[in-house]
Amino acid sequence: MSNEIVLTGIKPTGKVHLGNYIGAIKPALQIAGASNGTALYFIADYHGLTFIQNRDELGNLSYGIAATWLALGLDPGRVVLYRQSDVPEIFELNWILSCLTPKGLMNRAHAYKAIQDQNEQLGLDADTGVNMGLFTYPILMAADILLFQSDKVPVGKDQIQHVEIARDIAERFNRNYGDTFKLPDYIVGENTAVIPGLDGRKMSKSYNNTIPLFEPADTLKKLIRKIKTDSTLPHEPKDPDTSNIFLLYKEFATPAQIQDLRNRYLSGISWGEAKQELFQAVNAFLEEPRKKYNDLMAAPEQIDQILHEGARKARAIAVPLLAKVKSKIGLEN
Ligand code: ADP
Numbered sequence: 001m002s003n004e005i006v007l008t009g010i011k012p013t014g015k016v017h018l019g020n021y022i023g024a025i026k027p028a029l030q031i032a033g034a035s036n037g038t039a040l041y042f043i044a045d046y047h048g049l050t051f052i053q054n055r056d057e058l059g060n061l062s063y064g065i066a067a068t069w070l071a072l073g074l075d076p077g078r079v080v081l082y083r084q085s086d087v088p089e090i091f092e093l094n095w096i097l098s099c100l101t102p103k104g105l106m107n108r109a110h111a112y113k114a115i116q117d118q119n120e121q122l123g124l125d126a127d128t129g130v131n132m133g134l135f136t137y138p139i140l141m142a143a144d145i146l147l148f149q150s151d152k153v154p155v156g157k158d159q160i161q162h163v164e165i166a167r168d169i170a171e172r173f174n175r176n177y178g179d180t181f182k183l184p185d186y187i188v189g190e191n192t193a194v195i196p197g198l199d200g201r202k203m204s205k206s207y208n209n210t211i212p213l214f215e216p217a218d219t220l221k222k223l224i225r226k227i228k229t230d231s232t233l234p235h236e237p238k239d240p241d242t243s244n245i246f247l248l249y250k251e252f253a254t255p256a257q258i259q260d261l262r263n264r265y266l267s268g269i270s271w272g273e274a275k276q277e278l279f280q281a282v283n284a285f286l287e288e289p290r291k292k293y294n295d296l297m298a299a300p301e302q303i304d305q306i307l308h309e310g311a312r313k314a315r316a317i318a319v320p321l322l323a324k325v326k327s328k329i330g331l332e333n
């Protein structure tokens, strides 16, 4: 991965949960750690604004995302960490790209289509609850990506289409004005498990079934106790490979601990004991990061300092590229 530019955005729309950690944060930290080039990770706060329209909530969630990544080991000396809204060049490029994007491309974007389909089923007007920010969301995402000449964009499966739209928009620009933007590729963790929530469905803030990462230990314990299990009796053997508790345990325990718990499942372990083992493994892993997270959240000025330094580095890349783009479209200054 020499000299590659890796970039990803994280939307501040809810409390970070175990599913987000295992499915997105852990792999993205690994990718950043392995990269010899430039890694840019940013808080997509203006994407968040399409959903979160409460002053305190948007601010707190944005700090929460930054503190989460820092607490889990993102090194701001190696990765450029910034807030999208601190880089105004993204929004200038957003307008330029909007003018090159056919409306039909947005009509086909899945987030917008999903809302339209739902409205139709409910007998509502197709555009109920759709703001223009949500409709043009993929164009802003294209600006995020293209302004940094990103090679690789690590995302969840649901975001593949958006990276493809960014490529499409870049190709249109290059065709009209000559070669300017690199065409980005997405990276998806094919092997990443879909982490089940308390009720067995995919863990998601939309289902209200999450285990947030940085709750106090006793809340974590209570939540883990709520994980749905079947009615197998305590002494009866249990299949580790179909157990959601075991699946989560595997993400946090050592190979020896995993083997040990596997044996205990096979010889008969009560669900209460299995949950206690899971709690201990998750809690041991989270103890340090939780402390770091709480310290950072109590000192938002420290977070601001890191984010401002990140924005400064990001703008050092963005400003010259935007100047080049403006000169290509005929707006030399
Ligand atoms: P949510 O479903 O809670 O709204 P997001 O859609 O904001 O979560 O997801 C943020 C990132 O976390 C995405 O990359 C997504 O793929 C990943 N993710 C979310 N939930 C899970 C899960 N249950 N298992 C694995 N990865 C997940």
Ligand code: TRP
Binding pocket: 007, 008, 009, 010, 011, 044, 047, 140, 141, 144, 145, 153, 154, 155, 159, 162
């Ligand atoms: N749309 C992404 C999500 O919902 C967040 C995001 C915004 C992003 N801009 C990006 C991801 C640029 C990768 C690259 O998760």
